[in-house]
Amino acid sequence: KAGVTQTPRYLIKTRGQQVTLSCSPISGHRSVSWYQQTPGQGLQFLFEYFSETQRNKGNFPGRFSGRQFSNSRSEMNVSTLELGDSALYLCASSPQLGDTQYFGPGTRLTVL
Amino acid sequence: AQSVTQLGSHVSVSEGALVLLRCNYSSSVPPYLFWYVQYPNQGLQLLLKYTTGATLVKGINGFEAEFKKSETSFHLTKPSAHMSDAAEYFCAVSDRSGNTGKLIFGQGTTLQVKP
Numbered sequence: 001k002a003g004v005t006q007t008p009r010y011l012i013k014t015r016g017q018q019v020t021l022s023c024s025p026i027s028g029h030r031s032v033s034w035y036q037q038t039p040g041q042g043l044q045f046l047f048e049y050f051s052e053t054q055r056n057k058g059n060f061p062g063r064f065s066g067r068q069f070s071n072s073r074s075e076m077n078v079s080t081l082e083l084g085d086s087a088l089y090l091c092a093s094s095p096q097l098g099d100t101q102y103f104g105p106g107t108r109l110t111v112l
Numbered sequence: 113a114q115s116v117t118q119l120g121s122h123v124s125v126s127e128g129a130l131v132l133l134r135c136n137y138s139s140s141v142p143p144y145l146f147w148y149v150q151y152p153n154q155g156l157q158l159l160l161k162y163t164t165g166a167t168l169v170k171g172i173n174g175f176e177a178e179f180k181k182s183e184t185s186f187h188l189t190k191p192s193a194h195m196s197d198a199a200e201y202f203c204a205v206s207d208r209s210g211n212t213g214k215l216i217f218g219q220g221t222t223l224q225v226k227p
Binding site: 004031033035042043045048055056058090092094097098099100101102103104105106 | 146148154155156157158161202204206207209210211212213214215216217218219220
């Protein structure tokens with residue numbers, strides 16, 4: 001089976017712009033989660049989706065949003081980018097809600 | 113609230129030496145426990161997990177970890193380090209309720225392997 005794929009792998013944006021990141025889960029996986037990884041804060045949970053519904057949300061401002069489609073693919077959006085949003089954004093998928101999560105390679109976002 | 117503490121942000125061992133990476137968790141109910149590894153410019157790869165049953169868990173690449181409830185620990189070990197083991201290692205916990213797979217991570221331990 002192919003693993004979790006994330007596009008794009010690298011992205012450079014400027015402050016104030018918005019960005020959309022995409023995640024395709026492992027075939028048959030129905031749950032998708034997103035994490036932000038920074039040197040200062042480490043790995044932090046953003047959101048979790050199952051059956052097109054957001055099931056859990058981390059402690060991030062409303063500028064961070066996401067959605068899941070009927071084919072389980074997911075996108076996350078960050079509006080009004082700030083310098084502090086520079087990070088590696090990781091997507092993980094699991095067969096069902098609560099199952100073991102398998103991670104993609106991440107999208108490296110740089111905000112200038 | 114659950115939390116994870118990894119003792120030592122950097123661990124350095126010689127090739128062939130024992131690897132021991134420490135992880136302690138805080139949770140009102142024993143959680144599911146995981147170790148993930150991250151190589152440079154890559155995502156996280158699952159090394160092993162403890163959900164139930166035998167408390168000594170074997171994972172990939174010769175790693176194993178032991179769940180000790182009394183010590184709230186889940187330390188990762190490998191008898192003999194290889195150069196290819198150099199990476200960052202993350203301990204994580206998740207809730208047993210089945211309502212979420214949300215992972216709470218420790219701060220990570222960078223393993224250096226010296227020739």
